[in-house]
Amino acid sequence: MNIGEKSKELYRRARKVFPGGVSYAIRYFEPQPFYVSKVSGCKVYDVDGNEYIDFWIGHGALIFGHNYPKMVEALKEIVEIGTHFGLAHKYEVEYAEQVVKMVPSAEMIRFTNSGTEANMYAVRLARAYTRRSKIIKMEGGWHGGYDALHVAVSYPYNKPESAGLTDGAVKDTVAIPFNDLEAAEKEIKKEEAACVITEPVLGAGGCIPAEREFLKGLRELCDETNTLLIFDEVITGFRLSRGGGQEYYGVYPDITVLGKTVGGGGLAIGAICSRKEIMELMDHIKYRDKTNRAFHGGTYTANPLVSYVGMKMLRELEKGYVYPHINGLGRKLMQGLEEIFDEYGFEAHITGIGSLIGIHFTKKKPKNALEANMNKNVELSKEYHKYLLKNGIVVIKPTLPHLFISYAHTEDEINQFLQVTENFTREKRKHS
Numbered sequence: 001m002n003i004g005e006k007s008k009e010l011y012r013r014a015r016k017v018f019p020g021g022v023s024y025a026i027r028y029f030e031p032q033p034f035y036v037s038k039v040s041g042c043k044v045y046d047v048d049g050n051e052y053i054d055f056w057i058g059h060g061a062l063i064f065g066h067n068y069p070k071m072v073e074a075l076k077e078i079v080e081i082g083t084h085f086g087l088a089h090k091y092e093v094e095y096a097e098q099v100v101k102m103v104p105s106a107e108m109i110r111f112t113n114s115g116t117e118a119n120m121y122a123v124r125l126a127r128a129y130t131r132r133s134k135i136i137k138m139e140g141g142w143h144g145g146y147d148a149l150h151v152a153v154s155y156p157y158n159k160p161e162s163a164g165l166t167d168g169a170v171k172d173t174v175a176i177p178f179n180d181l182e183a184a185e186k187e188i189k190k191e192e193a194a195c196v197i198t199e200p201v202l203g204a205g206g207c208i209p210a211e212r213e214f215l216k217g218l219r220e221l222c223d224e225t226n227t228l229l230i231f232d233e234v235i236t237g238f239r240l241s242r243g244g245g246q247e248y249y250g251v252y253p254d255i256t257v258l259g260k261t262v263g264g265g266g267l268a269i270g271a272i273c274s275r276k277e278i279m280e281l282m283d284h285i286k287y288r289d290k291t292n293r294a295f296h297g298g299t300y301t302a303n304p305l306v307s308y309v310g311m312k313m314l315r316e317l318e319k320g321y322v323y324p325h326i327n328g329l330g331r332k333l334m335q336g337l338e339e340i341f342d343e344y345g346f347e348a349h350i351t352g353i354g355s356l357i358g359i360h361f362t363k364k365k366p367k368n369a370l371e372a373n374m375n376k377n378v379e380l381s382k383e384y385h386k387y388l389l390k391n392g393i394v395v396i397k398p399t400l401p402h403l404f405i406s407y408a409h410t411e412d413e414i415n416q417f418l419q420v421t422e423n424f425t426r427e428k429r430k431h432s
């Protein structure tokens, strides 16, 4: 990527109006971002006319790729009807029915506008149900910026994640290593926690899959201690399978948090679902006394745009044709990357499942976020990321490259990714 003049000018203006010049730090690349003007399938184009293969695809939300015709069609249909009713409507009911049909552990649902919000309400719901305060989360687990979950997200895990977090907001949150059942057992058996929250695959923490025994163990420990198990399936929901990570692993949480793909890819969304007994704590008719109810709400919740588009796209995913395609490409990319790094003698490891892939410049394959971040070759990681970008391949996070595959990707883009990686390893070897 050679930053063009138009991107340079936009960044100069952006620096004046956005802190750091961006709307989200994760979208910043050294020395500055390029500015997107057009998207199509798995490609993005910048204002200077450069083309990129997009393996970030809208923070992983665009399982169908950019501007998927069926999604665009659905969006056009609903825009003609209305964008925001602020009242009950049939599309929200159809949307809810579709999610409940596909997510194995869901009986009832409430929608939010983001995964962050959904996690916030899920924790509140768990606290309301158990009447306990503590939350157990995973080191490296990213659940959005909600204070009580904004703990132990980035390495080192013992430091506050942000200025402005009060002691009160974070004192009830305990972080444990992912895939470490012993550590989990020690915390859960104290019987103080309202919930254990985990992603089935640690996403921002490095696309590290849970070991099945870990999730099964969490399920058993939670059952023994009346602790609720929350799966944050904002990334894995409808991506690992039609029924998400829970269907893939065959381990079922008490509460599921959804986001990204549940909205069909292009619209802001989040959702909390669970069995009736738990969800009913949000029922203002059943629980007229507010002190017994877990509040949830919001101006744009279940707006017709996302309800209609989300419902249509979930019905599309239900047909099942997307999964063999994205998982097959994922397998090919993972195998190919491993072979290249091996052949050229790099200390690098590939993690992931299906269409979620993490690339780690570590001595051994990480099974949790600490292993993914401690003693890694940060310089090499940044260099590789920069090389990918320069050669038209967008993946996120220089210090921990990870990526998603969409239905719009083909063998061609996977081959290009592998070729660029091979060029990188070859050039590095030549100069070492």
Ligand SMILES: Cc1ncc(COP(=O)(O)O)c(C=O)c1O
Pocket (backbone or CB within 6 Å): 059, 113, 114, 115, 116, 117, 119, 142, 143, 144, 145, 199, 203, 204, 232, 233, 234, 235, 259, 260, 269, 270
């Ligand atoms: C697992 C997980 N949970 C929650 C969130 C937050 O979702 P949102 O950005 O929609 O608030 C994200 C976002 O990347 C995520 O990956």
